[in-house]
Amino acid sequence: MQNEQNPEGQLNIELSEEVAEGIYSNLAVITHSTSEFIIDFIKVMPGVPKAKVKSRIVLTPQHAKRLMRALKDNITRFEQVNGPVNDTEFSNAYPMNFGPPKGQA
16 A cells, blocks of 8 residues: 555655756747647747747646646745746747847948
8 A cells, every 4th residue: 555655645756867957948838728738848049040849748727727826826935035026028929039139230
């Protein structure tokens, strides 16, 4: 029985060195069907018109909602300590012109 092996009911989570390094992402694209949410994490580079998906997470709608609540809770706690996060609104397109200003003549 699992309760005999782990009497506190805790889940032991292993994190490999490769996964612990993380993957940088500055764009997330979210799509969904009736049975799952898919979040693609992408790294967009200035001046490069093509970007690859670096990681994909597939969630049930229930887990997606739990993730949303957990993120909201953690952002609230972060802002209580560090102040508000500057949430710059973009249009439906992601910003491709970030980086240093272009020269003008």
